[in-house]
Amino acid sequence: MALIVQKYGGTSVGSIERIEHVADKVAATRRQGHQVVVVVSAMSGETDRLLGLARAITERPDPRELDVLLATGEQVTIALLAIALAKRGCPARSYTGAQVHILTDSAHNKARIRDIDAARVRRDLAEGRVVVVAGFQGVDEHGNITTLGRGGSDTTAVALAAALGADECQIFTDVDGVYTTDPRVAPEARRLDRITFEEMLEMASLGSKVLQIRAVEFAGKYNVPLRVLSTFEEGPGTLITYEEPEMEQPLISGVAFNRDEAKLTVVGVPDQPGVAWRILGPIAEANIEVDMIVQNVGEDGTTDFTFTVHRNDYPKALEILKATAAELGAREVTGDDRIVKISLVGVGMRSHAGIASRMFEALAKEGINIRMISTSEIKISVVVDEKYLELGVRALHEAFELDRGPVPAAEGAAPAAGEAPSGS
């Protein structure tokens, strides 16, 4: 008997028929002898409907009250799922975030979970009940309703799994696992049986829509085994766990990419301490998130400073940067919002030389010019012109033979890797 936390997203509970289907799946898991905690999102479309009501009053609804409003979305789903489970003779009890004391900070609309009191859930499980919990929501220390921000239901599930010491946290979505890259871009993309937390994090931050990055971080921190699988098809999905020594070691897990990037460069900045801070400070104050940052060694006492932002933020970032550049006495500001980022991800990279050169070779063979390079422990990212996205992804997928199944690293061949249906 295992303790399993299952999470079903908005599409999975998008209609009464789908809620009944989820109830079938949950009841089946319980019949297999497992204890089950279910976390659900609002029915698809419901959060937008509620937002629409608030925005019909004002474009800037009070954040506290917006949370009170949005939290009803998941509350409807937990009740309906519990009703559907009871109908199947499966004893169930639903709880809002406040009822199971999902304690968060008071940052309305984007609260972070601080603590969960799992005692109530444990009691119900011990009494043979399925526990249905509203995702996405919590309560602050003053008793105010909070929400975790869009997609926060994944985080709720992982946090509950951690608090309960669950054997597995299963995230049910409309895809059947994590892929070596987006099958829409590279049809030969392959579902991975396993991937590490770190790889998944790099995937997620690069645009994968399978899992919320916060949820993966949380799962990694508390070592909660995460499984991504499909609500609508049977299958083992993809298991996300810590790297295990005995695990066959693929060099590269996948090719991730992000379409919506733009880059900005301050050319000829005086090469002095504090420059990076003076450039990025005003950007951060404007709530613009910065992705890659690259700075080269200068020659004549000046340097070039480049960073990327989401394409939507480009005009605003450019305006801010021009003002900063004038203050700093920089030569000029250049930018380009027709670029994309392509990344190779894999824990195998750590111990293996030659990956980067093989990557650059594959791109060069296709005549793709690299505009920026940035690397981390388990990732190499390049920025290229937008038009090369599909060509670049396919070239890398092929060069690292990601369409093949895992091959022991000892055999020296380029083994399998992994990516998620990644994001436009």
Next chain:
Amino acid sequence: MALIVQKYGGTSVGSIERIEHVADKVAATRRQGHQVVVVVSAMSGETDRLLGLARAITERPDPRELDVLLATGEQVTIALLAIALAKRGCPARSYTGAQVHILTDSAHNKARIRDIDAARVRRDLAEGRVVVVAGFQGVDEHGNITTLGRGGSDTTAVALAAALGADECQIFTDVDGVYTTDPRVAPEARRLDRITFEEMLEMASLGSKVLQIRAVEFAGKYNVPLRVLSTFEEGPGTLITYEEPEMEQPLISGVAFNRDEAKLTVVGVPDQPGVAWRILGPIAEANIEVDMIVQNVGEDGTTDFTFTVHRNDYPKALEILKATAAELGAREVTGDDRIVKISLVGVGMRSHAGIASRMFEALAKEGINIRMISTSEIKISVVVDEKYLELGVRALHEAFELDRGPVPAAEGAAPAAGEAPSGS
């Protein structure tokens, strides 16, 4: 500066435009220097929509989970109203029933309020905020969400007013007060400025739809001044208070009636102790509510036992009664589901003889045959054939001169009286 609890029902908050209108009214009350607590229902149609979702799964949804579901209706309204108030620069904070600790018993779908912890509300009021509370819902001692049953928002408002020691509890509806009778039946019906709790109770139980009977009982018990007034028109409405000695004493407040009655008679029951119980026990067990009960003294060791029920319950009650009658050895069972009840209501009746005879005279003049009579301290009810409803109501309204304003009882004339838009 007064502390005022205002309650707005589903029709009053039935759209974004109407919620904005309510926000205007609330903000205006606050600008007059009053402290305001607002209780709201779900937007009209919302409770039915939610019920529809549950019933699409099963005809008998789990009661606990149904409450979790239905409670979202008011939660949406409180958030939207608080957002609309904030937009007007009127500081406001919304609370669910659980958040302000509206403690109820655990009778899901029809819970009763046990206690309210008003400390949180008081704190907000002291800090200058309008407090917006979800009607209709509470929380039991185990933290489960409960609902008070349909129309329970009135009860929430009165309970909050009692807990806070409010100066007045204002119930905003789509009518502008309590009338001497239904203006659709008697166009000369007049809005009453005041009415006593007891009279209002008799009105409500007779079919008035202005106020929940539970709310009036609650208000009477805790002596909370209640005012019924219109959301859509300006006006003083009707104040419901305790009878005050110095108050001008109208004999009769109004003429109430109930269209949906049916009567059943067991003829020739042995006149023994326990007979009433043996007849009504099976009726109560079938959850059929009994209204009037009349038993005449018997002559030949048997008696006739008559009671009225809601017309919808007539076929079932008749079937049960036939079985009971056979067991008791009664002669026969008769019934009629084409009858109505007309009642004169007024505290003045207590101290005044001759009201009954004047009532019967007025009906006799119109050739209306009285089928049953029942009286209480402040009410005389008669059952007549359905076809005489309008004629009877108008005859009594005229006989007691209810179209005239209050006249001191000392002058001897039949002074004004009161009733609510009463109900088919």
